[in-house]
Amino acid sequence: GENVEQHPSTLSVQEGDSAVIKCTYSDSASNYFPWYKQELGKRPQLIIDIRSNVGEKKDQRIAVTLNKTAKHFSLHITETQPEDSAVYFCAASKGYSTLTFGKGTMLLVSP
Amino acid sequence: GAVVSQHPSRVICKSGTSVKIECRSLDFQATTMFWYRQFPKKSLMLMATSNEGSKATYEQGVEKDKFLINHASLTLSTLTVTSAHPEDSSFYICSVPGTGNQPQHFGDGTRLSIL
Numbered sequence: 001g002e003n004v005e006q007h008p009s010t011l012s013v014q015e016g017d018s019a020v021i022k023c024t025y026s027d028s029a030s031n032y033f034p035w036y037k038q039e040l041g042k043r044p045q046l047i048i049d050i051r052s053n054v055g056e057k058k059d060q061r062i063a064v065t066l067n068k069t070a071k072h073f074s075l076h077i078t079e080t081q082p083e084d085s086a087v088y089f090c091a092a093s094k095g096y097s098t099l100t101f102g103k104g105t106m107l108l109v110s111p
Numbered sequence: 112g113a114v115v116s117q118h119p120s121r122v123i124c125k126s127g128t129s130v131k132i133e134c135r136s137l138d139f140q141a142t143t144m145f146w147y148r149q150f151p152k153k154s155l156m157l158m159a160t161s162n163e164g165s166k167a168t169y170e171q172g173v174e175k176d177k178f179l180i181n182h183a184s185l186t187l188s189t190l191t192v193t194s195a196h197p198e199d200s201s202f203y204i205c206s207v208p209g210t211g212n213q214p215q216h217f218g219d220g221t222r223l224s225i226l
Contacts, residue, residue, distance in 0.1 A: 032214060043204060043217040044155065089154060093214060098145060101154045 002027040004092050006102025014110055019080050021105045023090035024072040030092040033073045034099070035064060038087045047088075048075070080109045114138050115207050117218025125226055126197060132190045132221045134205030140185035141207045145215065146178075149202040158203075161188040195225045 003026040013019050025033075031052035036044035050057045050064045050073065057064050061080075066073040077084055087106050091099040116135040124130060134144055144161040159180055160168040167180035177199075179191040192199050202222055206215040 034214070041202075041220075041222065043219050095214075097214075098157055098160065099155075099215060101156075103154045104152075106152075 002030055002092055002100040004090060004100050004102040006090050006105060008105060009103065010106045010108070012108045012110065013080050015080060015082060017080055017109075019075075019077040019084070019107055019109075021075045021088055021090070021107075022072060023074070023092075023102050024070075025092040025100075026071065027092070027094070028068075028071065029094050032093045032095065033064070033066060034091050034093075035062075035075050036089045036091065036101075038089060038104075044089060077107075080107075082109050082111050085109045114209070114216040115205065115218040117205050117221060119221060120219060121222045121224075123224045123226065124195065127194055128225070130192045130195055130223060132192075132203055132205070132223075134188045134190070134207075134218050136186045136207045136216075139207075141188075142185060143208055144182060144188040145206045145208075146180065146188075146190050147204045147206065149204060149220075151202075155204065158190075161190075163188075192223065195223070197225045199223065200225045 006023045034049035037047045038044045048062050048064050050066050061078045063076040085108050087104045089104050090102040093099045118133050142163045146158045147155040148158050149155045157170050158173045161180045161182040163182045169175045182188040202220050204220040205218045209216045
């Protein structure tokens with residue numbers, strides 16, 4: 001089955017800096033890669049996603065890049081703010097089937 | 112508004128109690144629902160896929176007799192943790208496959224604490 005590796009496990013940045021979280025996947029058939037933000041005790045919230053026919057997608061301060069050949073995708077957050085502090089999960093799936101999640105990255109943005 | 116309703120949000124009970132968690136799809140019919148478990152500071156792990164009108168599909172290592180899943184209608188799936196013990200304490204989240212831009216809609220989760 002699919003295996004998703006995520007790094008780093010924790011990331012501390014100063015407000016205004018950029019943050020990058022990286023994930024790799026094992027199943028070349030996976031074609032959908034969402035990123036979720038989860039605050040303590042809350043459900044995961046989809047923040048951005050990318051499909052395998054696209055190399056990059058941007059939504060304001062958040063961007064995701066995908067390298068199908070290398071089977072890795074990354075989340076980029078620019079101009080970080082304290083409210084960006086949360087746990088971020090990457091995931092991979094084939095179409096709308098079950099998601100395989102990475103282990104998560106705890107992002108801490110210090111004022 | 113919420114697409115998936117999950118109840119209860121929090122349960123605290125004694126060891127040996129059976130606990131039922133409900134997951135409702137509010138906006139559309141769902142022939143499939145997913146149940147995840149998340150331990151503190153860990154990722155979401157798929158426990159099982161709930162199938163309307165048939166048996167659930169359990170992931171490897173998940174005891175089907177321990178975690179009973181019933182998907183009796185196109186809008187409701189239930190997860191029953193039978194004879195719960197402290198090691199079953201966790202955050203349980205259901206999700207419903209969606210359409211359009213999101214493949215899954217998550218419920219708000221249930222925090223289960225077994226004393």
